[in-house]
Amino acid sequence: MPNKLLAPSGPGRPKDLIKRQAILEAAKSLFLSQGYDGSSMDAIAAEAGVSKLTVYNHFTDKETLFSAAVKAKCQEQLPELFFELPPGVPIETVLLTIGRGFHGLINSHESVEMHRLMVALASQNPKLSQMFYDAGPQRLLNEMERLLSKADLAGQLRIDDASRAADQFFCLIKGGANFRLLIGCTSPPQDETAEQHVRGAVDMFVRAYRPD
Incomplete structure (x- = not known):
């Protein structure tokens, strides 16, 4: 309305x-x-x-508005504050917060419909696709890369390539369920199922990058 x-x-x-x-x-x-x-x-x-x-x-213009709308949607679920690493806070705690926010974002009705829209427009308007990527996924990857670099400097993780690790983290959170959701084969994960998935992904990520 x-x-x-x-x-x-x-x-x-x-x-x-x-x-x-x-x-x-x-x-x-x-x-x-x-x-x-x-x-x-x-x-x-x-x-x-x-x-x-x-x-x-x-x-x-409309392109600027589209980019701002995508960015606003991401910031609703994943504000920049989530990517801070306060002194004394375990990196696991921060990653769980980010993981929950990202999982909720990508499985929301708005995000699923937007993803489908961008796939449909990919061959027609590659410039728009790039704007979508820069305003949404790329911004989150940049924030995560900075966070992981801080965690490496703080000795909480050992990461040689923060950009690659950031990509790996979000891929773990997405999992196969998100793809099934995008093609209409399942419904969004809820409550305990979603929490177990996020915790499992964070645990795997931290074990892979924990200092010896």
């Missing part, structure tokens, strides 16, 4: 930030339901309950 009425701005929540969030939510909804080409800036503005000029004031 279109968000015709924006919530009133309150202390600490400037009206511009509320409008920006409304635009992002409208964009995510329309990109998934109408596809990229079928989602005009006019339609996004109407869905968000703002003027078209307001949309362009926040996002210069």
Whole structure:
């Protein structure tokens, strides 16, 4: 349902930030339901309950808005704070938090539908595919690479190639179940099943990179 009425701005929540969030939510909804080409800036503005000029004031074009919507979805589940390594906190604890967030992200309805959309558009719009990758998967890989480099310096892990290790970690969390979900052969893992999978993946990763 279109968000015709924006919530009133309150202390600490400037009206511009509320409008920006409304635009992002409208964009995510329309990109998934109408596809990229079928989602005009006019339609996004109407869905968000703002003027078209307001949309362009926040996002210069549809490509920028698409990239911002992908990034916003990732940050909902995996904020940058998750990739910090506070003193005295075991790396296992940090990896479990990231693993749970990533597992929830990739198995969410929005992410599954977006993945299917990008596969469908891959041969038609490689530039859009690259924008999606840079805003979503690549950002997470960069954050994980920095975290693993910190863990190596702190002596909690021994990692020669943090970029490769970051890729391995996310592949372990995805597992085969995510592929089956993408092609419609199963439903998203829930509760204890999801927790056991994440814990098993983190345990395997830590054992592989634990210092001798």
